[in-house]
Amino acid sequence: MPAPTPAAAIDPTRFVLMHTSHAGNVGAAARAIKVMGFGDLVLVRPRFADVLTREETQAYASGATEVLARARVVDTLAQALDGVTHACATAMTPRDFGAPAQAPREALPPISAVGHRVAFVFGGERHGMANEDVWRCHSVLSIPTAPDYGSLNLAQAVQLIAYEWRQALGGFDVVPATPPPHWADAQAVQGTLAHWREALVAVRYLDPAAPKKLLPRLNQLANRLQLTREEVHILRGIARAMQASVAAAGGESGSRDGTDCGSGIN
Amino acid sequence: MPAPTPAAAIDPTRFVLMHTSHAGNVGAAARAIKVMGFGDLVLVRPRFADVLTREETQAYASGATEVLARARVVDTLAQALDGVTHACATAMTPRDFGAPAQAPREALPPISAVGHRVAFVFGGERHGMANEDVWRCHSVLSIPTAPDYGSLNLAQAVQLIAYEWRQALGGFDVVPATPPPHWADAQAVQGTLAHWREALVAVRYLDPAAPKKLLPRLNQLANRLQLTREEVHILRGIARAMQASVAAAGGESGSRDGTDCGSGIN
Numbered sequence: 439m440p441a442p443t444p445a446a447a448i449d450p451t452r453f454v455l456m457h458t459s460h461a462g463n464v465g466a467a468a469r470a471i472k473v474m475g476f477g478d479l480v481l482v483r484p485r486f487a488d489v490l491t492r493e494e495t496q497a498y499a500s501g502a503t504e505v506l507a508r509a510r511v512v513d514t515l516a517q518a519l520d521g522v523t524h525a526c527a528t529a530m531t532p533r534d535f536g537a538p539a540q541a542p543r544e545a546l547p548p549i550s551a552v553g554h555r556v557a558f559v560f561g562g563e564r565h566g567m568a569n570e571d572v573w574r575c576h577s578v579l580s581i582p583t584a585p586d587y588g589s590l591n592l593a594q595a596v597q598l599i600a601y602e603w604r605q606a607l608g609g610f611d612v613v614p615a616t617p618p619p620h621w622a623d624a625q626a627v628q629g630t631l632a633h634w635r636e637a638l639v640a641v642r643y644l645d646p647a648a649p650k651k652l653l654p655r656l657n658q659l660a661n662r663l664q665l666t667r668e669e670v671h672i673l674r675g676i677a678r679a680m681q682a683s684v685a686a687a688g689g690e691s692g693s694r695d696g697t698d699c700g701s702g703i704n
Numbered sequence: 705m706p707a708p709t710p711a712a713a714i715d716p717t718r719f720v721l722m723h724t725s726h727a728g729n730v731g732a733a734a735r736a737i738k739v740m741g742f743g744d745l746v747l748v749r750p751r752f753a754d755v756l757t758r759e760e761t762q763a764y765a766s767g768a769t770e771v772l773a774r775a776r777v778v779d780t781l782a783q784a785l786d787g788v789t790h791a792c793a794t795a796m797t798p799r800d801f802g803a804p805a806q807a808p809r810e811a812l813p814p815i816s817a818v819g820h821r822v823a824f825v826f827g828g829e830r831h832g833m834a835n836e837d838v839w840r841c842h843s844v845l846s847i848p849t850a851p852d853y854g855s856l857n858l859a860q861a862v863q864l865i866a867y868e869w870r871q872a873l874g875g876f877d878v879v880p881a882t883p884p885p886h887w888a889d890a891q892a893v894q895g896t897l898a899h900w901r902e903a904l905v906a907v908r909y910l911d912p913a914a915p916k917k918l919l920p921r922l923n924q925l926a927n928r929l930q931l932t933r934e935e936v937h938i939l940r941g942i943a944r945a946m947q948a949s950v951a952a953a954g955g956e957s958g959s960r961d962g963t964d965c966g967s968g969i970n
Contacts, residue, residue, distance in 0.1 A: 466857060466860070469855070469857060469860075470857075470860055472850065472853050473849045473850055473853055473854065473855060473856050473860075474849065474850060475849075475850035475853075500855055500857070501853060501855055502853070502855075529881065530879065530881055531881060532881050532882070533881055533882050534882070534883070535882055535883070535885070535932075535934070536881075536882050537882075538880060538881075538882055538884075538885070539878050539879070539880060539881050539882070540878060541875070541878045543871065578881070580878045580879065580881070581867075582870075582875055582876035582877060582878050583739045583740065583741075583876060584738065584739055584740060584741035584876060585876065585877075585879075587738050587739055587741075587767060587768070588739065588879075589735070589739060589766055589767050589768075590739050591732060591735060591736075591766070593860070594732075594735075594736060594739075594859070594860065594863045597860045597863060597864065598863065598864065598867055601847075601864055604848075605809065609807070609848055610848035610849060610850060610851065611848060612805050612806060612807045612846045612848050613796065613805070613846065613851075613854075614804060614805060615795065615796055615797060615798050615799055615802075615804075615805050615844070615846070616798070616799050616800070616801055616802050616803075616804055616805070617800070617801070618804075619801070619804070666801075668801070
C-alpha cells in the first residue's frame with residue numbers, strides 16, 4: 439500500500455468516483471468538494487483516461503483546478519481506498535444483503551464523531567455502483583429524493599454529500615453581508631407609537647373617543663417589525679410630516695368627501 | 705395581480721432564477737428541484753428568451769422536462785413573486801442594510817412552520833442578486849462554504865436549497881435497497897463464541913490454561929459486528945471446519961514449525 443501523500447494526510451476525507459462517463463461531472467464534482475473545503479478526489483477507471491486534463495473538465499471545475507491537479511486515476515476501488523478506514527457507498531440499487539441505506543443527515547454525524555479517515559464512493563452515471571463495490575463499503579448512504587423522480591445528477595449528489603459531511607464536521611460560518619443592525623429599544627418603539635397616535639388623530643384616521651383596538655394592533659405590528667433605530671427615525675419623520683401637513687391646512691385634515699375616516703378596525 | 709395557476713396552487717414552493725446566463729444551469733436547476741419534489745420554476749429575464757426550449761436546457765433537465773414545460777419567463781422579480789408570501793434571497797454581496805444572511809439549516813425550519821407560500825430567489829451566474837432585489841425579499845440565505853472558495857455553481861446552489869427546504873418540510877423517506885436483516889440474538893452469539901473457543905483450542909491458538917483476555921476481546925468484536933443469523937451460520941461452519949480438520953489430522957493441529965501458537969493477546 440503506498441504511503442498517503444502529505445496533502446492526503448491533512449485532508450481526512452476522500453471522494454471516489456467510479457467509472458465516470460461525463461467529463462463535465464468530474465469538473466463539477468471537483469468544484470463541489472472544494473466549495474465545501476475538501477480536496478482529495480480519486481477516479482476509478484473513468485470512461486476517458488485523460489479526463490482530468492480535458493477542456494470540459496477544467497471548465498466545469500471553475501476555480502477548483504488544483505483539486506484536479508491533485509486527483510488520481512486508479513484501476514480498482516481497493517486502490518482508491520488506501521488509507522481509508524470507513525467507506526460510505528452512495529447506492530440505491532437493490533441488494534439481497536448489506537448495510538442498510540441511511541439518510542446522510544442521520545448517518546454522518548456518528549461517523550464524524552469517531553475519527554475515521556472517510557471516503558465517499560459514487561457510482562457511474564449509467565449503472566451506479568456495482569454490488570461488489572458496495573459490499574466493500576462500511577455504510578450506505580441514500581439521498582432522500584422524490585418518490586416518483588430520484589434521478590439526481592452525479593455532481594449534485596457529490597455536492598449534497600460534501601455539504602452534509604461538512605455540516606457533520608461542524609460546518610462553516612455564514613459570512614455576514616450586512617453590518618449588524620442597531621435595534622430600537624422598547625422605549626423608542628413606544629415613543630414612536632405615541633407619536634403615530636397623535637398623528638393619526640391629526641389626520642382623523644383615529645378617533646380618540648372610539649379608538650377600538652387600533653393601538654394594540656399597531657403595537658403588535660411594531661413588535662413584529664423588530665424596528666431598527668434608523669427605521670424609528672423614518673416613522674417619526676412620517677408622523678411629523680402628517681402633523682405638519684394638517685397644521686398647514688389649518689388644523690384639520692381635508693376630508694373632502696365627508697366620509698367617516700375612522701379606522702374601522704376592532 | 706394574476707390569479708395563481710392551478711398547478712401553483714398545489715405547489716407551495718417557487719424557485720426563481722434571475723438573469724440566468726447558461727442554458728445548462730436552467731435545465732440542471734429544473735432537475736434539481738424536481739428530484740426534491742418541487743416543480744414551480746420562474747425565470748426573470750434570462751439571457752436567452754427561448755432558454756426553456758433550447759436543446760442544452762432540455763438535455764440538462766434529464767427527466768424533468770415537464771418542469772420546463774410549466775416554467776414561466778417574466779420581466780421583473782415583482783412579477784415572479786405573485787402569490788408568494790415569503791421570499792428568500794440567496795445572496796452574498798455586501799449591503800449597507802437588510803436582513804442578515806442565515807444558514808439554510810437554521811433559517812428554513814421556522815419559515816416552514818408558519819404556512820407561507822415561499823419563493824427562493826437566485827441571482828445570475830455573473831453578478832448574483834442586485835441589492836434592489838434582495839431588499840424585496842423577507843429573508844436572506846447564505847450556503848456556508850469554504851472561507852477561501854465560495855464559488856458554488858448556480859444549479860448546485862439550487863440543489864442544496866431545494867434539499868434543505870424539503871428537509872425542513874419533513875423530508876422524504878430513504879428507499880431501502882436491502883431486505884431487513886435477521887439479527888442474531890445474544891444467545892446465538894454466545895453459542896457461536898463458545899463454539900469458536902473450542903475450535904481455537906483445537907487449532908492451538910487458544911491455550912485453555914492461559915486464556916488471557918482473548919475471549920472477552922472476541923466477545924467485544926462479536927458485539928461490534930452486530931451479527932445476523934446468516935453470519936452466525938457462517939462462523940459456526942468455519943469453527944466446525946477447523947475442528948474437523950484437526951480431527952482428520954489425528955486429534956491435534958499440525959503446528960509443523962513448532963512455534964508457540966498461543967494468541968499472545970492480553
